[in-house]
Amino acid sequence: MSEPRTLAPPERRVAVVSGVERLGAYHLVTAHDASGPQYPRPGQFYMLAAEACWGGGGDERPYLPRAFSFARAHVEPEGVSLGFLLEAIGPGTRQLAELTSDDGLAIVGPLGIGFRPPPEGARPLLVGGGIGVAPLLCLQEELDDSTVLLGFRSAAHAQAAALFTGEPQVVTDDGSVGRQALVTELLAAELDAEPGAAVHACGPPPMLEAVRALCAERGVAAQLALESGMACGFGACFGCVVPTKDGYVRLCLDGPVLDAGLLETALFAGAGHS
Ligand SMILES: Cc1cc2nc3c(=O)[nH]c(=O)nc-3n(C[C@H](O)[C@H](O)[C@H](O)COP(=O)(O)OP(=O)(O)OC[C@H]3O[C@@H](n4cnc5c(N)ncnc54)[C@H](O)[C@@H]3O)c2cc1C
Ligand code: FES
Numbered sequence: 001m002s003e004p005r006t007l008a009p010p011e012r013r014v015a016v017v018s019g020v021e022r023l024g025a026y027h028l029v030t031a032h033d034a035s036g037p038q039y040p041r042p043g044q045f046y047m048l049a050a051e052a053c054w055g056g057g058g059d060e061r062p063y064l065p066r067a068f069s070f071a072r073a074h075v076e077p078e079g080v081s082l083g084f085l086l087e088a089i090g091p092g093t094r095q096l097a098e099l100t101s102d103d104g105l106a107i108v109g110p111l112g113i114g115f116r117p118p119p120e121g122a123r124p125l126l127v128g129g130g131i132g133v134a135p136l137l138c139l140q141e142e143l144d145d146s147t148v149l150l151g152f153r154s155a156a157h158a159q160a161a162a163l164f165t166g167e168p169q170v171v172t173d174d175g176s177v178g179r180q181a182l183v184t185e186l187l188a189a190e191l192d193a194e195p196g197a198a199v200h201a202c203g204p205p206p207m208l209e210a211v212r213a214l215c216a217e218r219g220v221a222a223q224l225a226l227e228s229g230m231a232c233g234f235g236a237c238f239g240c241v242v243p244t245k246d247g248y249v250r251l252c253l254d255g256p257v258l259d260a261g262l263l264e265t266a267l268f269a270g271a272g273h274s
Helices: 091-097 130-142 155-163 183-193 205-218
Strands: 013-023 026-033 045-050 066-069 072-076 079-086 104-111 123-129 147-152 169-172 197-202 221-225 241-244 247-250 257-259
Touching (some): 013 079, 026 104, 045 079, 066 130, 072 130, 079 091, 079 130, 123 183, 123 205, 130 155, 130 197, 147 155, 147 183, 155 169, 183 205, 197 205
Parallel strands (some): 123 147, 147 169
Antiparallel strands (some): 013 104, 221 257
């Protein structure tokens, strides 16, 4: 696959945390990256670790850095301000959520292949589920005009919708914000209402599989930002392989954004890491 990608400098560097904002169920970690590329592609990701105390002690996880899509990249006089939206679900994400201003954030990236721009004249539909809304924030900033469809578990998670401009359509599992519905119901309605859509989606595997199937049935082009367990992030460990119609690919190199047409399914067995 020969997609354009922004290449990462070939080493780990340390960005400086400028703030950590609590947004309902999520945290927005912002850091100043003085020496990395200023224009990562939406959908690319960074491997992150707190500079200090990652692991904390002999047998304490996390040992490995963790993969995160960037949600924002704003050029600054010297470097770039990177924003990462994260959900604290385990030792790595909890430690990142506890960072404070001026802490060091060890980063490698940007890595992988992000979203390609929609074809000329197509109507971009951005479809996000839960923490998967993160890479759609910078994609919305890049596109002149797009329709944003978001699904969350609850009102606390749906607070992330406020980061989008305009009026994203929001549904929740419990009906606490918007209708009680799945985001794929919004997608089906949009696809059936008007032709010419180009879908860009990120979210949990069952959501992505439903997006893939809906688009396949209607012959609509879709790009899916997928996840698998990533130990290195740059092609060395083969921990992130996923099956495609062209054989297995390393998601960190050939993804994480793949054309939906390459997949029989977006449901992969989840892989953990240390
Ligand atoms: C390309 C990419 C982009 C990502 N972007 C974001 C982001 O923007 N925001 C965000 O909050 N998270 C993102 N993630 C997920 C994030 O990397 C994991 O949530 C994180 O590694 C969990 O680390 P932990 O130590 O907190 O929890 P762990 O204890 O390592 O994991 C907690 C649970 O989640 C499972 N898990 C961990 N990572 C994955 C994975 N990649 N796929 C499937 N299951 C997993 C584990 O098996 C375990 O059950 C991304 C992952 C990838 C691969
Ligand atoms: S994460 Fe190591 S090869 Fe992809």
